[in-house]
Amino acid sequence: MTSRQLVRLVRDAALAKKARDVVDIDLRKKSSLADFFVICEGDTDRQTRAIADGIREAAKAKGLSPLHTTGEKDGAWILMDYVEVVVHVFLPGERAFYDLESLWTAEPMVELARRRRAERA
Numbered sequence: 001m002t003s004r005q006l007v008r009l010v011r012d013a014a015l016a017k018k019a020r021d022v023v024d025i026d027l028r029k030k031s032s033l034a035d036f037f038v039i040c041e042g043d044t045d046r047q048t049r050a051i052a053d054g055i056r057e058a059a060k061a062k063g064l065s066p067l068h069t070t071g072e073k074d075g076a077w078i079l080m081d082y083v084e085v086v087v088h089v090f091l092p093g094e095r096a097f098y099d100l101e102s103l104w105t106a107e108p109m110v111e112l113a114r115r116r117r118a119e120r121a
Contacts, residue, residue, distance in 0.1 A: 001062060001064070003035035003036055003084035003085055004036075006036075006059075006064070006082060006084065006085045007024050007036050007038055007085055009058055009059065009062065010038045010055050010058070010059070010082075010085060010087055011024065011038060012058070013051075013054045013055045013057070013058035013059075014038070014040045014051050014054065014055060014087075014089070016054055016058075017042075017047070017050050017051040017053075017054040018042070018047070018051075019040035019041065019042060019051045019089070020040065020041050020042070020043070021039075021040060021041055021095075022038065022039070022040040023038070023039045023040070023101060024036050024037065024038045024039075025037040025038075025039070025100075025101065025104045027104060030104065031104075033086070034081075034083070034084055034085060034086045035084040035085060036084065036085045036086070037085075037086050037087075037088060037100065037104060038085060038086075038087045038088070039087075039088045039090070039095070039100055039101065040087075040088070040089055040090070041089070041090045041091065041092050041095050042089065042090075042091065043091075043092070044075075044091070045074065045075030045076065045091065046075070048075040048076070048078055048089045048090070048091060049072055049075045049078070051078075051089045052069070052072060052078045052080060052087075052089050055080060055087060055089075056069075056080070059082065064082060066080045066081055066082050066087075067081045067082065067083055068080075068081040069081070075091070076090070076091045076093075076094045077089070077090050077091070077094045077095075077098070078090075088100060
């Protein structure tokens with residue numbers, strides 16, 4: 001499975017659990033850390049854990065397991081490392097505080113907001 005295919009699998013699994021504002025960031029030309037970040041949020045810690053579980057189950061069905069997972073106990077920021085794709089599942093306040101999108105994208109925040117609105121439609 002390519003990293004782009006894994007991004008689609010993660011996005012679909014997150015959306016199936018009603019994740020909001022799902023964004024993927026292409027890091028291939030910016031960092032050797034990973035090929036992509038997938039960032040999304042849930043309204044409650046229970047929902048963020050459900051989103052992470054849904055992603056894990058979808059990946060497992062394809063024979064993939066995360067190299068490392070952290071943050072599931074409190075559910076405020078769950079990080080799942082699939083090597084090429086790193087998944088961040090946030091509560092809204094945590095996502096706004098750490099603001100990974102602005103750290104890793106050259107895309108102006110106005111354009112990112114427009115893209116998010118278009119994805120919701």
